[in-house]
Amino acid sequence: MTFTPTTAYARPALTGRTRLITLGLIVAVVISSFLGRYDAEIAGFRVRVEQVVPLLLAAWTLVHPVLREAFLRAARHPVPLVYAAFVVWNVVTTLVFSPSLSWSASILIWLVIDLLLLVSLMALSEGADLAGRLGRWSVAPWALVGFAAFVVANLTRGQIALGTDFDWLYEVYVSRLTAIEANIYASILVFWTLLTITRRGIGRWETAAIAVAVPLGLVASQTRTAVFSLVLGLGVFGLFTLLSSRSSWRSRLLRILPTAVLAATLVVTYGIIAAVGDAAPADRTLPPSASPATSAAAPAETTTPTEPVDSITPSAPAPEATRIPDPTNPEQQNKIGDVDFQGGTIGFRLEVARLAAQEMHGVNLWFGNGTNTFGLRHEQPGTPGISGHIIMLPVQVLYDGGIVGLGLLVALFVTVFVCVPRERKPVAAGLLASYLLSATLTSMFWFAITWILIAVILRPLGDDERNDSRDSGRGDAREPGRVFGRA
Template identity: 85%
Template sequence: MTFSPALAYARPSLSARTRLITLILIGAVVVSSFLGRYDAEIVGFRVRVEQVVPLALAAWMLVHPMLRGAFLRALRHPVPLVYAAFVAWNVVTTLVFSPSLTWSASILIWLVIDLLLLVSMMALAEGADLAARLGRISVAPWALVGFAAYVVANVTRGQIALGTDFDWLYEVYVSRLTAIEANIYASILIFWTLLTITRRGIGRWETAAIAIAVPLGLVASQTRTAVFSLVLGLGVFVLFTVFSLRSAWRERLTRVLPAGVLVVTLVVTYGIIAALGGTEPADRTLPPSASPTASVSATPVDEVTPSPAPTREPDPTNPEQQNKIGDVDFQGGTIGFRLEVARLAAQEMHGVNLWLGNGTNTFGLRHEQPGTPGISGHIIMLPVQVLYDGGIVGLGLLVALFVTVFVCVPRERKPVAAGLLASYLLSATLTSMFWFAITWILIAVILRPLGDDERNDSRDSGRGDAREPGRVFGRA
C-alpha cells in the first residue's frame, strides 16, 4: 500500500533567488541537526540551534506564496497527520495531569517544532534530495573526526579534550563532537550510515571508506547501543532484500554486499575491543555529583545534565580499566540504571494514568535521578517515556506513527526503511533520540519519491509484477 506523492514533495516553479534561499535554509537545518551541543537561554527555556533553524525554514515557507501551498499539502500527508495527533494528545494529557505546565512546555514546544520541521522537509522533493546528499557525505568525516578526538583526549589524558566527554563509570573520554552526548553522536552516525551503505549504486571506494571509518567512530563513542542498532538495521535490510526480491540470487547477494562488508568490519572491530576490555574496572562507583548517563533532563532551563569535571585522571594504559564498549552488564552500569528508571516510572503507570498518561515530561517532578540525590529524574527510553507521559493511548499513537511511515515509504525502498526503522527503534529505546531534528530529517528522506535510478532499476527487475502483483517489494 502506498500514498500519492502529490500530498507532499512538490516541485513548484521557483525563481532562482527563492530556490537558493530555500535550499540554503534546508541545508542549514541538516547542518544544525549535528549541533545539538549548542544552545542559549531564552525566556527561561534552553533553546538549541537545531530548534531555531527549522522555525526559520517553516516561517519562510509559510510567508512565501509559492511555498505555502507545498507546505500545507505536505501537512495533509498521513505521516504528519498521525504525528500531529500524537502532539495533540500530549497537549491534552499535559493539561489534565501535569503538575507544572511550564515544566511540560519545554518538551511540548519541542514536539511542535519537530512537526514543523517534518512538514518543511516533506514540502519540496528537491529539499529532501539535498538533505539525503548532505547526510551521506557526512558519514566518513563524522566518524573519523570523532575517532581523532577520542584518541587525542585519551592519549593526553584530558589535556586536549575537544569534542569529548568524560565517562565516570569507565574513566575514559568518549567522543560526542558537536552533538549533545556520545549516544547522539553515535546515533547520527549509524542512521546516515544505514541510508548510505544500503544505497543502490554505492561504489567500492565509498563502501571501503564507510567500512573502515564507521567502526572507528563507534569505538570513539564507546556506545554499545549504537553497535547493536547498526548490526540490527543492516541485518533487517539484508533479510528483507534477500527474501523479498524475485531476481537471481547472485543479483540479490550483490545488492546486500556493501552492507555485509560493513557488518564484517564492525563485528571484527567490536570483537577486538571487547576482548581487550575483558577485565573488570578498577572502580565502578560513581562520584556523588556524576550521572551515569547524560541525556535530556526534565528542567526547562537546563535540559542537559552537564558532565562534571573529572576529579581523577583517566589512564588508558591501566590494565584494570574496563573498556566501555566491551562491557555488557545487565546488573549495573547504564543498563541497570535504565531498569531502575523503568521500575520507578511503573509506580505511576496504573489506573487512568496507565491509559491516559501523567502529562508530558513529568517524571522528573516526581522522582530523583537514581543514585543522584537532588537531581530531577529523566526517562531516556522512548517506549517507557511515551507510556509514562501519554499512557497506552500515547504509545498507540507512537506505534501508529512508525507503521504509517513504513506503509507510506515507496515500495522499492521498503528494505532500507525496514532496516532504518528497526535500528531507530532500538536506539530510541535506550537513548533520547526521538525529539532531535535528525529523526524528522530521516523520515522525510526515506519517504521522498524515488529517484530516476531507483525507478529504472524497479522496471528492470520487476518484470513479473504484472503477472503476480503484490508479490515483490522491490529494491531499495
C-alpha cells in the same frame, strides 16, 4: 502494501533567489542537527540551535506564497497528520494531568517544532533530496573526526580534549564532537550510515570508506547501544531484501553486499575491542569529584530533555577525587566490551521503569500523566537532588500519554513504513528497526535528525532507483523460477 500520497514533495517553479534561500535554509537545518551541544537561554528555557533553525525554514516556507501552498499540501500527508494527532494528545493530557505547565511546555514546544520541520522538508522534493545527500556526505568525516578526537584526548590524558567527554566510570575520553553527548554522536552516525550503505548504486570506494570509518567512529563513541543498533539495522535490511525482493538471487546478494562488508568490519572491530583487557575491569566506583550531571553513573548513555532553566538544581562543589584519572589504563578502557545485563546502565533503566510504573495505573495508564512530568515526581536514581528523566521512548510515551499516546506513536511508525515507496521498504525496515532500538535506550525522539530521516526515506524515488526497479523486473522475467517472496 504501499501507499503513495500526492500531497507532498512538490516541484514548484521557483525563481533563482527563492530556490537559493530555500535550499540554503535546508542546508542550515541539516547542519544544525549535528549541533546539539549548543543552546542559549530564551524566555527562561534552554533553546537549542537545532530548534531555532527549523523555525526559520518553516517561517520562510509559510511566508512565500508558492512555498506556502506546498507546505499546506504536505501537512495533509498521512505521516504529518498522525504525528499532529500525537502532539495534540500530548497537549490534552498535559492540560489535564501535568502539575507544571511550564515544565511540560518545554517538550510540547519541541514537538511542535519537529512537526513544522517534518512538513517543511516534505513540502519540496528537491529539499528532501538535498538533505539526504548532505547526510550521506557526513558519514565518513563524522566518524573519522570523532575517532581522531578520541585518540588525541586519550593519548594526551585530556590535555587536548576537544569534542570529547570524560567517562568517569571507565576512565576513558569518549567522542561527541558537536553533539550533546557520545550516544547522540553515535546515533547520528548509525542512522546516516544505514541510509548511505543501503543506497542503490553505491560505489566500491565509498563502501570501503564507510566500512573502515564507521567502526572507528563507534569505537570513539564507546557506545554499545550504537553497535547493537547498527547490526540490527543491517540485519533487518538484509533479511527484508532477501525475502521480499522481486529480483534474482544474484541481484539480491549483490544488493546486500555493501552492508555485509560493513557488518564484517564492524564485527571484527567490536570483537577486537571486546577481547582487550580480558581481566575484570579494575575499579567501577566513581570518585567523589565526578559530577552527577556528567558521570557515567548517571548513566553515560542518556540525554536530558529540555527543561526550564530556573528549575535546574545546581550541584554542590565536589570534594577532591580519591584517585587520579588515568585514560591510558587498559583495564579501564573497555567500556564498549563491558556488557553487563545485571547492573550498569541496564540496571539503571530497570530502576527508572520501576519508578515510572508507580503512576501508571487507572486513568493515568490509559491517558498518561502529562508530557515530561516524570522529573517532577522522581529524582534521578543514584543522584539525589537531580530531577529524573526517562530515557526509554516507549516507557516515556506510556508514562506521558498513556496507552493512547503509545498507540499514536506506534501508528506513526507504521504509517511511515506504509507510505515509503515499495522499492525503498527494505531500507526503511532496517532504519526503523535501528531507530526503535536506539530510541528505546536513549532519548533520540525529539532531535531534528529523526524528522530529517523520515522526510528523506518518504521522498519519491529518484531516477536511479526507478531504473534499478525496471532492470530488476526484466531480470525476473528472464528467470521466473528464481523469484521468491513477491510483494
